Amino acid sequence: MPSGVKVLASVPGDAQSLILTEPALAFLAALHRTFDSTRQSLLRARQASQTRLDAGATLDFPSETAHVRAEPSWHCAPPAPGLEDRRVEITGPTDRKMVVNALNSGAKTFMADFEDSNSPTFSNMVNGQKNLYDAIRHQVDFEQGGKQYKLSEKPAVLIVRPRGWHLDEPRITVDDHPVSGSIFDFALYFFHNAKELVKRGLGPYFYLPKMEHYLEARLWNDIFSFSQSYIGISVGTIRATVLIETLPAAFQMEEILFELRTHSSGLNCGRWDYIFSFIKKRRADPNAILPDRKDVTMESPFMDAYVRLLIQTCHKRKVAAMGGMSAQIPIKNDEKANEIAMGKVRADKLREVTAGHDGTWIAHPLINKIATDIFNEHMLGPNQYHIRREEVRVAASDLLNTKVKGDITDEGVRGNVQAALAYTAAWISGNGCIPINYLMEDAATAEIARVQLWQWVHWKCTLNNGDPISPGYIDSIINDSVKDIKKLVGGIKDEQVKIAADYLKDQVRKTWPSEFLTSDLMWCLENLDGGRWVKSAL
Template sequence: MSGGTHFTLSPPEGTEFILSPQAVDFLCILHRTFDKRRKELLEARKKVQEELDKGKPLTFLPETKEIRDSPSWSCAPPAPGLEDRRVEITGPTDRKMVINALNSGAKTFMADFEDSLSPTWSNLLSGQKNLYDAIRRQIDFEVGGKQYKLIEKPAVLLIRPRGWHLDEPRLLIDGQPISGSLFDFGLYFFHNAAELVKRGRGPYFYLPKMEHHLEARLWNDVISLSTSKLGLPQGCTRATVLIETLPAAFQMEEILYELKEHSSGLNCGRWDYIFSFIKKQRAHKNCIMPDRDDVNMTVPFMDAYVRLLIQTCHKRKVAAMGGMSALIPIKNNPAANDAAMAKVRADKLREVKAGHDGTWVAHPALIPLAMSVFDEHMHGPNQYHIRREDVIVTDKQIADPKVPGKITDHGVRSNISAALSYCSAWISGNGCVPINNLMEDAATAEIARVQLWQWCNYGLKTDSGKTISPSNLKSIFEEESAKVASLPGIDAKHVKIASDYLLSQVAAKWPSDFLTSDLMHHLEGVGTVGGRAKY
């Protein structure tokens, strides 16, 4: 079965079993069954973008109106451990993070192979091993005299594989890289699904960055085939879909319908959604956004998206999950910390009052705050009973580009600093980076990148009258590069790579789809022939 496979790197010591012959055979089945369809769906994305560039607006699909209008279907009931998801913590899959997150007091932990993980070979395979060990309660370890040990009742585990657009080039099957989605999902499912079912919890997932309900159908088929191949009961798996692209906002009901027996709801992936909103409407000057800080959850297009998501989920009896507040605790400055925590509280209060069934945090210290807000205002395990039948959201409201605010000199510099810092760290192997008291991942770096492109492309000026152009930004890139290069754990050569990349992006005809795709070839073992990397 796996005779046509080639690894460009050996697995790190201690993770060899993750790539056992049986596991690789399972990956081959997934790749050979589904990769052709995956690539066809990615090509379809390009056609949608071409139509948007020509002025064709996005709208609700007329061909699926019957699904939206039908009152007769609903999704599966909540799976064991997913009835109450009022606070979820997210983060990458390093060993200490996994233990701390599972012990954090959150209801669930989303272990992330996507936006908060730099997909180095070591990170990916060590992460798989850490989750394998955590499920079997053999993850405990000691370092520097400090013990890390799982509590008796840890958070329920969910996994986020990479999106359909990303390849995993260190495993070639029949000469082609396997999908990063299938690699992450397949290894986790093969090694852990049966064990999880035996322990009373199915394998649970978060599925990112879909742009069409047919991409959800593909995921549903992957789950069904995987379940069948391993002889597990159909319906044991659940998946929550992140609505974090503008096209997906017009197809929420269809996405739930495609994953019906495997669905556990939708999530407001707010930062990626803002990125997609800008990127998809890149050809339209009326869609220019002000400073990133001004594009918040109360602006019209974000408010419409939230209201529609809650209404849609509760109509189909699944969870409507809130999003991530990027603020993190501020040490040694009580006044600034109090102000930041007040913003987090207001954000979580807005979510629970709107009808969300839970929310995300990135830092364990925020769990008591978020939990207290939801405990006060959500007295049952969820709010499925809040149907929001009063909500009417139109296609024009979803795509409404009106956002009050200005483009400031500070906003320009802040975007450059955030994008540079994140890209440099990502190439260095770190995908989750605290920057200026915010926990930044790929999504916020993407907003910064496409905003800089947008402002340059349309020759805009800041509120002080300075023209935003690639040539005028170069000196700011140089200044911020020097600052980033001095940070601990950052290699100066990676800062140079990041700066060159971002400067090429702001001057491009169109911004690239994803910075993670663009920068992947800088990671270990990518683009190799005969074990030697092409850099």
């Protein structure tokens, strides 16, 4: 071990010895010692910002960076090798089967996810790094259940999403403090693979989640510059796409691009986390109450404004404006239901490409053809940077417009309870991505469900039939739902279902909802990893 570094958990097999090498841990320690104090100060700034919002402050475009938005001459870096055409990107966790299937899906890129579709057990994190290491070197082939999984000759281009700034990696400490989950995920992937990727004509590419301020983008840019110098590759080799999935970030899109301009490859409409953030950031505003989750669509005023501004911003600065994820997945053995679901996917992708997006996300290989056909028909070149959307005028009030059509229904409440319970129980069992009722649920959709339930209880909302939404009413639905959760999600235990149920009951009674369920419930993963961790003091 490098001086001051401790590993507090272990993973069976050879992944740990391959990934947690002394040079890699020394690099991780260097990043931690150089940058973690800045991360901690930025997280404290988030808390201060939320306190101001709770006291009645409103979000607006920052006055101190008006010159950045007004200056027309700056542009981001040109597309990196392999990122010239991103019309369809598939996403998913980093287990070996998923990695092979996603890379072979026919999509242009694969976003390998250490974040919202992943439960961060130490095994998932370290084995996921090994799977990507092997995939880059075309040595990921394996056999399972008599079936061969073999990487194609021309797989999708790999993009990695590390965890958000708020999450620690408690199994690794430097000077007796846990390292950042973001830095851990980035550091190990970059250190082991950057030079190999360059040798193969590509580069280390990333998706950056859940940022709330342009200074958080500046921190990433500083880490990129430091890291490239550390291993001796050219500045600008790294490219990063930022997910605009928090409400504050929507007011700072140009500033975020500006901070990352040497390393930027665009912005993405992270629609589900954006809805979650919209509710959470405006938790003290009774005018921000939203109806059933199914009614909060991309046509909702605040969502439509966010999309139009993102496309205009990206094309003004000559980078990709990526669309988001349709939650629908194929339905087997029911042709009629499957056609309805796939019709929703087609409509969603058609809306994106005609709005000016340069690409879109899918969660299942069988949806690739649908999305690709639509983009091929309507996007003849590799991107749509020429669609400037100069007519777009988005004011702060547009990004905050909550005139969303819809009701709060018993069905909507029950759907939220089921999604939050099932996902939470799955997550603490080590599974971060689950299908429920033919929708792909991950941490983002579970978070929407959780904070909507809190919002409806906190503001004493009523159902469309006039019945009050009380803690007792939520409790009764939780109790009714518990017996079905193990049928919905395989591999979970009664104890894990109970933890999820107790957690949700507690959440709807809080003065304010927790920031992230994943932060709250990391302690549940400790038993899966076998050992005691160092907890963050923040």
